[in-house]
Amino acid sequence: MLAEALGTAVAVGKVRGGKLQNLSAISIRHWELLVVSGLVEAAGAYIRRIELEPVWRLIDSHVLWIQLLTYSLLAYVLLVNRKEKGFLLILLGVLLNFAVIMANGGRMPVDAGWIDKDLYPVTMAVLESGKDLTHSMMDDHTRMRFLGDIIHLKKPYPLPKSLSIGDLWMMLGIFIFIQEKMIVNSGKIQRKTG
Numbered sequence: 001m002l003a004e005a006l007g008t009a010v011a012v013g014k015v016r017g018g019k020l021q022n023l024s025a026i027s028i029r030h031w032e033l034l035v036v037s038g039l040v041e042a043a044g045a046y047i048r049r050i051e052l053e054p055v056w057r058l059i060d061s062h063v064l065w066i067q068l069l070t071y072s073l074l075a076y077v078l079l080v081n082r083k084e085k086g087f088l089l090i091l092l093g094v095l096l097n098f099a100v101i102m103a104n105g106g107r108m109p110v111d112a113g114w115i116d117k118d119l120y121p122v123t124m125a126v127l128e129s130g131k132d133l134t135h136s137m138m139d140d141h142t143r144m145r146f147l148g149d150i151i152h153l154k155k156p157y158p159l160p161k162s163l164s165i166g167d168l169w170m171m172l173g174i175f176i177f178i179q180e181k182m183i184v185n186s187g188k189i190q191r192k193t194g
Helices: 002-015 020-025 032-050 056-061 063-080 087-103 121-129 165-193
Strands: 108-110 135-137 151-153 161-163
Touching: 002 020, 002 165, 020 165, 032 056, 032 063, 056 063, 063 087, 087 108, 087 165, 121 135, 151 165
Parallel strands: 108 135
Antiparallel strands: 151 161
């Protein structure tokens, strides 16, 4: 999701005359908390998937707290930087994902009915076994299913995946943010030197 949003934004920014070097001047307050959030979730997901003893059961039983921590860090950084163009849209996406995750025991529900088991046997096996710390398969008890991963990008799309409505808002926010930095900052630099 992040790769597509960034890649598309940079490509469109270049076509519009934006400058790639402007991105090196991006300053996000408390950006290190984004790194901490990502590392906590990635480490927890890895430990759960490989069932690393003795901690995986502890992580699995406290997934709600892990999600609360990671999403709180994300929301805090987005709120602190809310004046940046696109950040309120990213925050909206984060909150939509957080709502459905918390409503479903700490995991994002995935509409697995559209996933081809033959093409993605590992993904399906992990979902079916419950070893995915951050995702679960939708069933009759899934709440707020319309906010779950119900949008499927399949092959021939080069990076097949399932997305939520919240993911789309985040992608749009990231796109706007990158465009702003590449184009508007480029115009400011040209006016100053002109």
